[in-house]
Structure formats: structure tokens, C-alpha cells
Amino acid sequence: MAEKTPVEQLTYKQASQELELIIRSLESGDMELEESLESYTRGVELLKSLRTRLSDAEQKVSVLLKDVDGNDVLADGEAANTDDNLSF
Template identity: 35%
Template sequence: MIAREDLMDSASPLLDVTSLSFEDALKELEGVVRRLEEGRLPLEEAIGSYERGALLKERCETLLAQARLKVDAIAESTQGTPTLETFHHDDE
């Protein structure tokens, strides 16, 4: 079982989702949702899973927003060929 104190520790690897790719975060989020929907987790573990799921959801949304900005940056050049404009994200 995951201790609540471990989840609240900002240095905890359980909370670090920033290195996950979109695909990895989504796959893990799907697993969290599946376990929560089964309804068999002890309360504290369910709370920890919910918190982890919220972080994973936020990570997926962030990565999707970044991808949308990159796609939106595609513009037509004067010759009518698509070009990719330089994208600068706040995290870079």
C-alpha cells in the first residue's frame, strides 16, 4: 500500500510524471482508472491512485497542448509549401 506521506512528498518518484511520454502517461492513466473502477483498492491506496491519476491526466493534457501548438505553427510559405515555424515553449 502507498503511504499518504509518500504521496505528499514532492520529491517522491510517485509524483514525478514530467519525464513520461504521452503514450506512457496515457497507458499508466488507463491502468489507474481501471483499478479505481474495479473498486477493490483499500481507501488510502485508492486516494493515492486518484492523486497519481490526476497528475497523469495533467501530464497528458500538457503534452497534447504542446503538440497542438507545434501543429498550429505549420504555416504556408510564400511559395505555398508548408513550413514549420520555430516553436518556443515556456518550459524550454
């Protein structure tokens, strides 16, 4: 497998697109076992990163919410599901 950009250097969109390509490749069943395992591992890394980024963004949005009087309030947000179960 070609040298990949470290996950932390990818934008959210790039990571999401790469994960989508990995899922499609794995679903096709055309890869050798070793390549499938490498792709799956990369997919898990991407998924963890995407979930963390989404959770962080949700927390930032909840901090920025204001009540009707314009006062800053911390509204409870629903965190992203960050379990490590990757299913294709």
C-alpha cells in the same frame, strides 16, 4: 503504493498507459480507501501532464501548417480541454 516514476519523466505513451491502469483499478472498487486516494491523485497529475503535452503538440502543429503557396501561416488550432475535472 510503490515508488512511481515522476510524471515529467514519463513519455506520453507511458503516462497514458499508467492513467488507463489507474482508471481500471479505481473502477474495480477493489482498493482500500488510502490506495484509492493515492491513485486518484496520481491520475490527476498524469491527466494534467497529458493535456498539457497534447496542447503543446497542437500548437506546434498549427505553427507548422503551410498555405497552398508554401508560405508559413499560423493556423488557429483547437486547444485540448485542460480543465481539471477528472471523471472515471
